[in-house]
Amino acid sequence: MFSLWQLSGLALGYVLVLFVIAWWGDRAARQGRKTFQNAWVYSLGLGVYCTSWTFYGAVGEAAQNGWNYLPIYLGPILTVLLGGALIYKMVTVAQQHHITSIADFLAARYGKSRRLAVLVTLVAIIGVLPYIALQLKAVTLSFDYVLKDSAQYGVDTALIVAALMAVFTLLFGTRHIDTTEHQSGLMLAVSFESFIKVVAFVLLGLYCLYAIFDGPMDMWQQLELQGDVLQIFEPTLFSQSFVTALLLSMVAILCLPRQFHAGVVENNDLRHLRTTRWLFPLYLLMFAIFVLPIVVAGVITQPYLIGQADTYMLSLPMAQDNSAMLMVSFIGGIAAATGMVIVSTISLAIMLTNEVLLPLWLQSRLHEKDQLAGLSRQLRFLRRASILVLLGLAFAFHTLIDRFDGLASIGLLSFAAVAQFAPALVGALYWRTGHKQGAFAGLGVGFLLWFFCLLVPVILPMEWVQVMNDRGLLGLGLLRPHALFGIEGLAPLTHGVFWSLLGNLAAFIYFSRRATHDALDEAQAARFVDMPMDWWREGIGHPSITTAELLEVCKRGLGHPRAEPLFFDYMRRRSVSEELELPAPLHLVRYVERLLAGTMGASTARIVMSTLLRKQNSRHDDVVRMMDEASELIQFNHQLLRTTIETISQGICVVDREMQVVAWNQAYVKLFDYPEGLIRLGRPIEDVYRYNAERGYYEGENLEEDVSKRVQLLREGHSHQFERALPNGIVVEVRGTPMIGGGFVSTYMDITERKRDEQALLQINENLENMVSERTRKLTEVNEKLARANEGKTRFLAAAGHDLMQPLNAAQLFTSSLRQQLIKRDGSSFVHEVDVLGHVDTSLQAAEQIISALMEISKLDTGTMPAHVHPLRLGSLMEPLSQEFSALAAANDLSLRAVICNAVVETDEGLLRRVLQNLLSNAIRYTEQGRILFGCRRQHNAIRIDVWDTGPGIPDDQHEAIFREFQRLPQQSRKAIKGLGLGLAIADRICRLLGHRLTVRSWPGKGTVFSVTVPLAKGEVPPVLQETVTVSPGIQGMRVFCVDNDPALLASLVAALEMLDCEVVAASGLEDALKKAATSPVPDVLLVDYQLDDEDGFTVIDGLDSGWDDVVPAILMTADRNPAVREHAEEQGIGFLQKPLTEGMLRRALEAVNS
Secondary structure, X not given: OOOHHHHHHHHHHHHHHHHHHHHHHHHHHHOOOOOOOOHHHHHHHHHHHOOHHHHHHHHHHHHHHHHHHOHHHHHHHHHHHHOHHHHHHHHHHHHXXXXXXXXXXXXXXXXXXXXHHHHHHHHHHHHHHHHHHHHHHHHHHHHHHHOOOOOOOOOOHHHHHHHHHHXXXXXXXXXXXXXXXXXXXXXXXXXXXXHHHHHHHHHHHHHHHHHHOOOXXXXXXXXHHOHHHHHHOOOOOOOHHHHHHHHHHHHHHHHOHHHHHHHHHOOOOOOHHHHHHHHHHHHHHHHHHHHHHHHHHHHHHOHHHHHHXXXXXXXXXXXXXXXXXXXXXXXXXXXXXXXXXXXXXHHHHHHHHHHHHHHHHHHHOOOOOOOOOOHHHHHHHHHHHHHHHHHHHHHHHHHHHOOOOOHHHHHHHHHHHHHHHHHHHHHHHHOOOOOHHHHHHHHHHHHHHHHHHHHHHHHOOHHHHHHHHHHOHHHOOOOOOOOHHHXXXXXXXXXXXXXXXXXXXXXXHHHHHHOOOOHHHHHHHHHHHOOOOHHXXXXXXXXXXXXXXXXXXXXXXXXXXXXXXXXXXXXXXXXXXXXXXXXXXXXXXXXXXXXHHHHHOHHHHHHHHHHHHHOOHHHHHHHHHHHHHHHHHHHHHHHHHHHHHHHOOOEEXXXXXXXXXXXXXXXXXXXXXXXXXXXXXXXXXXXHHHHHHHOOOOOOOOHHHHHHHHHHHHHHOOOEEEEEEOOOOOEEEEEEEEOOOXXXXXXXXXXXXXXXXXXXXXXXXHHHOOOOHHHHHHHHHHHHHHHXXXXXXXXXXXXXXXXXXHHHHHHHHHHHHHHHHHHHHHHHHHHHHHHHHHHHHHHHHHHHHHHHHHHHHHHHHHOOOOOOOEEEEHHHHHHXXXXXXXXXXXXXXXXXXXXXXXXXXEEOHHHHHHHHHHHHXXXXXXXXXXXXXXXXXEEOOEEEEEEEEOOOOOOHHHOOHHHOOOOOOXXXXXXXXXXXXXXXXXXXXXXXXXXXXXXXXXXXXXXXXXXXXXXXXOOOOOOOOOOOOOOOOXXXXXXXXXXXXOHHHHHHHHHHHHHOOOEEEEEOOHHHHHHHHHOOOOOOEEEEEOEOOOOEHHHHHHHHHOOOOOOOOEEEEEOOOOHHHHHHHHHOOOEEEEOOOOHHHHHHHHHXXXX
């Protein structure tokens, strides 16, 4: 049918096609194109598993032993489907450590042992050489069978094929010196071969179904007539041979050097593994299915070839005289053999060169001056020499196995050899105690038993093997290859696999437990075993950020003192490895995102984490700079607050809910004369109280009882006020106020002088009472006035709450009232008291202005001031401002003219009022004489609000400076100007927040005009804009997911949220929530009650969080006053609302999340 030259030309043409494809793939890779680096090419590359054994041998095995052919395909299918996590972990670890071969993988895991790498290499070479020889035998079988009717030829087909494969592998397998580079051209050619052989196999199967038979029904009918054929396929699913072959096939897909190279070393993208999980099993399933029609056709039409059933793939087309199908089948067989030879040879050559030959070459040059000279050239030479030696050895072994007719027996022999890697390979990823001594001993014992029980009976003459099976090695009956230690009744393959794997596993466990682990062993074990797997389980790709990088992000966002305790405490609680160079687990990434969301908002935190996970270096620097700027701004605001506290003359000490000092001022330290270092951040207040008790500051006799009583008073959160006389004579007035959510603020005022004055006045009153009654009466009145003043101040301090502004405002009112009373009664007699009260009033006003302005500017800078933009008729805002400032202008001998505008604009009424108040106040303050104009001018889609004055004007070079904090222009008039220089800074920030434009124009010596441009309201404007409560557009349409076990509360909560135009999903517990979450879109926020029936709110939040790709902000509601609940929520980055709730609280909380 074909001549030698035709068949040789066909084979040579096919090899040339492979050359072209490999060159094409390498060229694309050099040009940076990733056209062929996709999941399909990668999955087809794994098809190198299907060798001539699966192409020819599976048919022969099925014809002779029925279902025993199935494990060849079923084993890899089960491994890929059920062992996805194992394969993912193996590939991830290999990429992290730049692994080049299975020998490199095991050596890197077990203490970077070169001795183990050499042993793995030798076992792989000895175990795989028969497998390579099997491919050469299959090619020889193909040529010989097709040309059996032709003239005899004197050419050794196996030798020619070995030579061609050597040339191909030398050209495309040694192009890259760094073996961690992916051999794009080589793997593209291998993928093409995988495609060719499956197409050829399927075509022949369809040919048998529809050309030899008239379809599946006809084949079944003829099969029923052949009872002996049906007997071949009796159920054998649990026979020894079936189970053994299944186990070896499952292990081989991981341990074969060529499979490790194609699946692990050549992996370009971990995401390809997800496509491979269904594509590769489908690939194998097509082979497994179409074996059946080929076998049935062969057994029925060619029963005389049952002993040579491996040739059915060629004999069936030849019997039908179909040259086309014969050519397809022949090319498929060549593709199955050559693909395996190429990849196996290159993987073994890499191991032999890197683990054996190259280290020997380097050792031989230790004493030379330039040890690495010519390393690249020598490495390429050693690699090529290894390829030639390996193919030569395979060809030599090919001559030894000519007496074996079945291809399957030789394939399983190699499978059993590489199966010895399995205990050490699986232990490398999951058993931290595994050690190089155990791996070496286990592999050595297993290999020796494999060699004795399985390989020796193959390579020795049959007579010698028979003697050993009868008498045993050296006459010892226990050392028989097929009945080791007297165990009989097992098939030879099952017997050899049982003893070799049993000895391997026992030695691995025993010697690993006895070995001493050094620091390198521990480090490598942690890097392999602790590789996070939650990325794979949740299908979110693969980790691209290490734990160290995540910690750095956390430090930048939260600050060093706060970040590290929270970060490492979470790692310890979740049992996360503290090896910082490992990829970060997914749950740790989500935890850090929640922490960042609590500092910079959920949206910003999402952007930061997404950018880092995508490894976009161009945006990474921007993110880092943004986080640094945010940290600096937070630090600046903290410094402002610190400065404000230090300006207060009273001593202040603040403790948190853990009763630890978090803030204080120097006045407090000096008042109690504390030694340096006693008062520091995080110091328990109990230690401070104990120090005071030891100095005799408390009256009780039991020191510990006095300390515990005072600490308990703070824990219970009761306000208190008392005076205490210290041993050094100082009298201190102490006031304590609890903070919302836990913590306590204590203030200490030195009232020693006041007490002394009171005592002096009483003494004078007693001495002069009998001498001058009138004078006594006046002194008595003074004392009564002082007592009333003290009582008023006491009432003011008793009403002080958590807000610092309230006591300052109240104190200002009290001092002003007392001063007016003294003036009305007898101003000339209380000049000193009136002056003192005037100074107190001025100081309180200054403190109030400083704190109010700083708090306002801090809120604006940190973005915590909410803006509620809604339609507003300007007339309703300008009219009261005109009335208010007209009176103030008249008091300063100025005139104010207002031009009221009734246009409707989009703005926040309160914030715009604050801006206009600042501008009008400045106009009146800086205008010495003249008038002020307050009006509007309509522009395109906007209204410009102007404030004109006839003041001294502002120089051009100062137009930007006036909007900075604490910036005031030099005095330009005789009028005394008071202020802090914060008014314009606040107005500027409010306008930025609202998106309004604030501008200034000025003419020195003539006046200034400040303008605020506000957008007009869009759409149809109603005739009368009613003053109604308007829901902030910021929360309209928000999707809120509510969970509460109380039906009544849940119904009221849903009603309140719906009144706010929110979309609500309500659930009564975790189970109900999970059901509704599966059918609902991802919400914008979770609103969860803490105390539920069967779980708490944190459990519900964690359960729902795992069901969505993105982190959903969460708010916890509770009536529990326990501070530990709020603390836990803050640690988790979860919002907190204290019941009972109001509509305003809900609105503010949702606006905060949406901002």
